[in-house]
Amino acid sequence: MRKVILLFFIFVNLAYGYSYDDLLLKAQASIFPKIMLLDKKIENKLIEGRIIYTIVYEKNDYNTALEITKFIDENYNGHFNGYAYKINLVEFSDLSSMTQASAIYILNSDKDIKKVADIAKKKGIIAFSYDVKNLKAGLLFSLMLEKSTVLYMNKENLYIQKIDFVDSLLRMVKFIDKENS
């Protein structure tokens, strides 16, 4: 029995990671950087003149994070609409308020998403989420492939002072809050 338990923990430590919808990952990787540029205060979020797009992942999702990076680079070729960018891959456990980020994109995790949301709020940056359920924990945006493609936005975080979206974007999104998911 001990061997079985030991084997189980070895397997868990070697675990590969969550399964992701490939098309959804691509849709989010295509659209989220453009959403970020609709923030009228984007200039204030540049770090050394560049946008730092930080992908936060669990250790076992490193390959997924790399695939997203590759996809963004192939699509954007180094610039988000004239702004040079850098993609920063950060493990959940390494994320802190010191982490360089102009925006954060979060993959799946069983860790405390609220902590990530608090860091994003404190830094006054946009936090995108792969899974829409994370908006309830305070993240700002997610995107779902429903009957049509729907951009979800957390209503509670709409009035963060350091983020100011153009009105036309707000007409495109579907709002979500803790009570009304």
Place this chain on the structure above:
Amino acid sequence: MKHKISYNSNRFSFILILFIGLTNLSAQTDKLLESISSEMEHFNKVATLTKQNEHYQPYIISVFQGKELEKLGVANLKEALLLVPGVDMATDNSNTQTPIFRGSNPLAYGQSKLFIDGVVVNNLFLDAYSEYLSFPIEMIKRIEVVRGPGSKTDGFNAYAGSINVITYAEDFKDSASNDKLVFKYGSYDYRMGGFFKTYKTEDLKLFVDFFYQEDDKKISSGPDGLSQGIFGANNIALSKSGDAPLWLREYSLGVNLEYKDFSLKARMLEHTQGSAYGINLALPQESDRVKLPSYYLDLGYNKEVGSYEVNINAGVKYDTFDSKSKLLPDDLNISNIIFEDGIYGEHYAAQRTLYQSSYLKYSGINKHTITSGYRLIKEETIDMTSKLSNRATGDVALVDYTYTLPFFDKDAKRDTLIFSMQDEFQFNDDISFIYGFNYEQTSYKDAGLEPRVSMVYQLDTENIFKTIYSRSHRNASWQEMFTMNNRARVGSTDLKPEIVDAFEAAYIKKFSTDSYLQTNLFYLLNKDQIYNSSINPEYRNAVDTDIYGFEVEYKGNISSADQLYLNYSYVDGKSYTQDVGSSDSLPNVAHHLAKGYYIYNLDGDLSLSGVVKYVGSKDRVLGDTREKVKAYSSVDSSLHYKDPKYKYSATFSIKNIFNTNITYPSAPNTYIQDYAQERRTFLVTLKKEF
């Protein structure tokens, strides 16, 4: 004054720069918003076409990805379909296997339709697609299985369900398919080799797939049908037991071509199989065979102009039933004619289907998308031969009975016109409706008008409800209409279409983006189901069946390292045989089906998986005194390794690990034992991508 002018000029310049700057910013914002809208529309289109947003569509649908099935060691389409909720498998004495959806008429073929890249491939002879069930999984990108008829109002009649097989020829921006080579080896000396190749230029896309596969499968069977006295009591002693030849030789070449707005889809499938349990229910020789070739060519034109989209298709499909076999054993005595060397037979019937369809989609009315069009189908037998050992003398040499005692009507033909219209109405962000109808006329009995209405209600991101009502039909197959001079089957052109009225409701709970629970209830009112028996071999509209049940499907994970899929389905009902005037529980139907798989990712490249299936016991048809068909459970396991650097993968699978005795029911008064299926087998797959 000059100073003032200068001040004004500076102020004007400042305002102009500010104006230009703001205009430029506004233009950039507009450009970004336009780009986001266009991307959202693009991904919505891809998601709808690839059924990624299946939960929001007005169908009861399950989608299986080819790559996930490969991980599970699933070898072919048949094994994949056995994972679908509510789907069981049946076979017959020719080993024509057919999926049974929700217990709907297990004795008939054509209850479901199979589409390969959008082209329906059911053969005309039986309305079955058994020859495609061995289609290797490595050639399949995705399988979409719609249960129930509520899927389409576009000229296709999926009676109990439809299966859409999408090959790697499906190509979208951002999701191109890799070229690949595949080799497989397994039990029964199974060997398979195949490839997929893409060629693209700016306007032209060419996709080619090819595979060859063979095995020498034989399974111990018998005693054969002679033991039941089907050729008289004096021939019972000639009954045999032995190995039923279930071998396979098959190759297929598929070509998909896209040039601007035009498309071409073509496939040549050469399928040959052993004569199984004998078309006359006498165990055949090992080399006896049935060929079921299938060829199709589909030409398409698709164009979007503003709010209009036009879709025009035309095509031709050929399918053949070609049997060469020793039909009955040596020393057979029929009406005192002794066939010392037995009876041999060659039966050949080639069919051609021509079709043309035109559909126009209009989305210019706010919240509505209206689609309307027609489909014309011309089906006919183009060649038929019927040869047998001399029926008058008992001499073994073949005599051509094509014109004197044909097994089939060589002039068989049917014309069909289907007109359809539907409206997709997005009532608001949460509620959408699809309603419409098919109207069909044929050169025989018509199905007439068939309405369909569905509603999808999305309460929030986690809860979705669907309701569907639909009426559909199945036209009689060629075998049911045109078979003649046969003791076991007599066709009739007076057959009405089988009609089903289906009422379905579904609820989907989404736990996260990638995990969900789907439950659905169904109530199916089937009328005039086509039936024959050994006592009354003429096909007739003899059975009305009410079927009800539910299906539950869960997909998710236990930890971050695994994937779990489970489903359970329950079906029950009553079958009323009109000419006997009696009701019975559903015969040959498993009331309980449970399937599932579990994939554990040991690391990024290596996974271990298990597939479990449970099929409940099945009642016999009325008058069949044999014990119920026994329930069974089977377990498969696979180890899958993928090397991302060199892009190759290897899979080792063991199927039916516990060597369970799996049987599909035989018809009464044929083989007394049910048809045994494979015991424990293994399969090794090597795949290289480029």
